[in-house]
Amino acid sequence: MIVAIDGPAASGKGTLARRIAAHYGLPHLDTGLLYRAVAVKLIHRTMLDDAEAGAEEARRLDPAGLNDPELRSEAAGAGASVVSAYPQVRQALVEFQRRFAATPPGAVLDGRDIGTVICPDAEVKLYVTASAEERARRRALELRARGETVDEAEILADIRARDARDMGRTSAPLKPAEDAVHLDTTELDADAAFAAAIAIVERRTKAA
Numbered sequence: 001m002i003v004a005i006d007g008p009a010a011s012g013k014g015t016l017a018r019r020i021a022a023h024y025g026l027p028h029l030d031t032g033l034l035y036r037a038v039a040v041k042l043i044h045r046t047m048l049d050d051a052e053a054g055a056e057e058a059r060r061l062d063p064a065g066l067n068d069p070e071l072r073s074e075a076a077g078a079g080a081s082v083v084s085a086y087p088q089v090r091q092a093l094v095e096f097q098r099r100f101a102a103t104p105p106g107a108v109l110d111g112r113d114i115g116t117v118i119c120p121d122a123e124v125k126l127y128v129t130a131s132a133e134e135r136a137r138r139r140a141l142e143l144r145a146r147g148e149t150v151d152e153a154e155i156l157a158d159i160r161a162r163d164a165r166d167m168g169r170t171s172a173p174l175k176p177a178e179d180a181v182h183l184d185t186t187e188l189d190a191d192a193a194f195a196a197a198i199a200i201v202e203r204r205t206k207a208a
């Protein structure tokens with residue numbers, strides 16, 4: 001089974017993807033980490049505006065490095081939203097993601113274009129959202145828990161800018177797949193969101 005989860009920044013996709021993967025014993029790929037890793041490489045080379053250098057970094061990306069805590073920073077997230085608009089970078093990362101998804105027994109992938117581009121035939125597609133204010137509140141809590149000093153208003157502005165860039169780009173923009181089930185988690189805590197997601201997966205797989 002392939003479960004495709006898309007949605008805007010800090011909507012809770014990763015948390016849901018991890019829990020759904022554990023529940024069904026499937027591997028999980030947080031595809032945002034791929035773009036974050038490319039961005040961090042380019043930031044280190046002060047070449048964030050160079051699409052060709054980005055494609056080169058994407059082609060030689062080592063998945064073993066995806067656990068690096070630096071990838072979780074706000075700077076990496078903002079950089080990822082820049083490099084992910086380069087079609088060459090996206091193209092260079094397609095095959096790795098498709099292979100991950102197609103390896104038996106399947107997988108749970110979360111990102112921005114999983115249901116639309118990477119796995120258009122996924123059995124289950126979820127489009128996870130929450131209000132921008134709630135997403136900024138969650139991201140601020142998360143960063144504070146990691147010891148970072150954060151300004152929630154700045155995080156909200158960053159989230160809005162990132163949403164606009166991700167939804168407005170020409171190459172694989174963030175949008176729900178036509179057959180995606182929408183899950184708004186604004187009023188749901190993590191457990192309630194997980195229960196709602198499992199109900200959707202069960203309904204979808206029974207209907208198939």
Ligand SMILES: Nc1ncnc2c1ncn2[C@@H]1O[C@H](COP(=O)(O)OP(=O)(O)O)[C@@H](O)[C@H]1O
Binds near residue numbers: 014016188
């Ligand atoms: N339903 C929820 N209610 C409250 N907090 C949540 C919920 N889902 C996720 N979180 C928290 O919000 C933050 C962002 O969630 P995450 O899963 O990383 O989002 P995304 O992968 O969409 O960026 C994390 O700190 C996570 O623990």
Ligand SMILES: Nc1ccn([C@@H]2O[C@H](COP(=O)(O)OP(=O)(O)O)[C@@H](O)[C@H]2O)c(=O)n1
Binds near residue numbers: 035080084112
């Ligand atoms: N499949 C994906 C995953 C991420 N991305 C880009 O990478 C950035 C970081 O993604 P992420 O999922 O790690 O970010 P958060 O939602 O966790 O903040 C996003 O803002 C997108 O621009 C993408 O374009 N396609």
